[in-house]
Amino acid sequence: MSEALSALFTPLRIGDITVKNRLAMAPMTRQRSTLDGVPTDLNVEHYRQRATAGLIVSEGIYPSAMGKGYLFTPGLHTDAQVTGWRRVTEAVHGEGGAIFGQIMHVGRLADPLMLDGAQPIGASAVQPDPTARHYTVTCPRPKRPYPEPRALSHAEVLGVIDDFAQSAVLAKRAGFDGVEIHAASGYLPMQFLSTNSNLRTDAWGGSVEKRAAFLLACVDAMVAATSPGFVAVKLSPGWSFHNVFDDDPVATYSYVVRQLSARGIAYLELGDYAVGWDVYGTLRPLFEGPAMFVAGFTQPTAAAAVHDGRADMIAFGQAYIANPDLANRYEHSLKLNRPEVATYYTQGAEGYTDYPVYADADPDALQPVDAAPIPISPATTG
Ligand SMILES: Cc1cc2nc3c(=O)[nH]c(=O)nc-3n(C[C@H](O)[C@H](O)[C@H](O)COP(=O)(O)O)c2cc1C
Numbered sequence: 159m160s161e162a163l164s165a166l167f168t169p170l171r172i173g174d175i176t177v178k179n180r181l182a183m184a185p186m187t188r189q190r191s192t193l194d195g196v197p198t199d200l201n202v203e204h205y206r207q208r209a210t211a212g213l214i215v216s217e218g219i220y221p222s223a224m225g226k227g228y229l230f231t232p233g234l235h236t237d238a239q240v241t242g243w244r245r246v247t248e249a250v251h252g253e254g255g256a257i258f259g260q261i262m263h264v265g266r267l268a269d270p271l272m273l274d275g276a277q278p279i280g281a282s283a284v285q286p287d288p289t290a291r292h293y294t295v296t297c298p299r300p301k302r303p304y305p306e307p308r309a310l311s312h313a314e315v316l317g318v319i320d321d322f323a324q325s326a327v328l329a330k331r332a333g334f335d336g337v338e339i340h341a342a343s344g345y346l347p348m349q350f351l352s353t354n355s356n357l358r359t360d361a362w363g364g365s366v367e368k369r370a371a372f373l374l375a376c377v378d379a380m381v382a383a384t385s386p387g388f389v390a391v392k393l394s395p396g397w398s399f400h401n402v403f404d405d406d407p408v409a410t411y412s413y414v415v416r417q418l419s420a421r422g423i424a425y426l427e428l429g430d431y432a433v434g435w436d437v438y439g440t441l442r443p444l445f446e447g448p449a450m451f452v453a454g455f456t457q458p459t460a461a462a463a464v465h466d467g468r469a470d471m472i473a474f475g476q477a478y479i480a481n482p483d484l485a486n487r488y489e490h491s492l493k494l495n496r497p498e499v500a501t502y503y504t505q506g507a508e509g510y511t512d513y514p515v516y517a518d519a520d521p522d523a524l525q526p527v528d529a530a531p532i533p534i535s536p537a538t539t540g
Pocket residue numbers: 184185186187188217218260262340342343392429452453454455473474475476477502503531532534538539540
């Protein structure tokens with residue numbers, strides 16, 4: 159094994175745990191839970207199969223009924239959901255793995271069909287562009303324009319922050335090693351951060367500090383309920399997915415990352431979705447803890463990033479959909495299964511728990527170990 163590649167297979171301390179290698183499974187919504195948001199046997203098996211990753215970050219999990227955006231996605235606010243997740247975390251730990259739960263509140267991207275008829279909530283009453291194409295593609299939501307959301311009152315903002323804190327408590331009860339706040343991809347924390355979706359003039363909008371206040375209050379509340387090492391954050395600086403836009407993303411995210419660094423959280427997951435400026439080079443130096451990079455990495459580019467000290471961990475999305483034994487394949491430079499986009503958001507075992515390990519794979523169907531993932535665009539991500 160080359161020196162660069164061996165850098166991927168060294169342990170790392172993140173938060174309250176030590177992970178066995180620098181490979182993370184990126185958080186991925188897959189719609190295989192029950193309609194009540196309870197993880198199923200399929201979820202247990204899917205995550206168990208992938209436990210040789212240093213860290214699994216779960217699919218997005220809603221912290222409250224109002225945070226749900228898609229059918230068959232899991233939650234973490236009822237006893238049945240906690241019990242379901244406990245089965246997942248026990249399976250991952252049984253295989254020697256580690257798992258953080260990603261807390262995802264979709265905010266204005268919900269639909270009354272998902273909310274018992276209620277109007278979705280957002281930082282402000284700003285409807286995502288109804289002509290944007292992403293609501294008609296593979297994203298698992300009703301195929302119609304996003305409705306106009308209702309702006310949260312000050313008291314309601316505090317209530318949502320409490321929901322995030324409570325989800326950290328329940329994550330601990332469910333056996334997770336930590337939680338990751340989904341503050342990327344245009345979901346609720348990013349709706350507060352972004353200048354086009356946050357028009358508030360109170361304590362939660364206006365200046366960079368006030369737009370960042372919601373995310374940082376969630377972090378503080380979750381840390382107070384658990385510990386700094388139990389809490390992580392994912393950011394996709396400058397990405398306009400789901401119709402969020404920032405007038406000055408470098409200023410916004412430089413502030414946010416410095417603030418997260420001061421809080422000593424477990425790690426920062428940073429996604430560079432080709433936004434035209436150097437996300438990693440600009441922001442990584444501002445964060446003192448472990449940095450996980452995500453989006454578009456291959457075996458050699460991941461090894462180089464960790465070996466050169468740019469990143470501490472690399473998260474792989476689509477490569478982990480298709481290769482349950484990705485760590486073994488990368489360690490021994492073995493060929494890869496191809497991911498099937500058509501089954502990313504379907505239900506059932508197909509495309510979820512039936513990808514073979516290397517020894518069982520058809521050699522003719524494999525692609526090179528350095529094959530790049532499909533570029534993530536509004537058409538393919540949740
Ligand atoms: C099917 C699918 C579902 C996704 N769902 C989520 C999600 O729930 N939370 C999240 O933060 N990112 C989500 N993403 C983005 C991935 O975490 C990752 O950032 C992206 O796939 C880029 O990595 P890759 O190029 O290695 O695939 C999803 C991506 C895919 C393909």
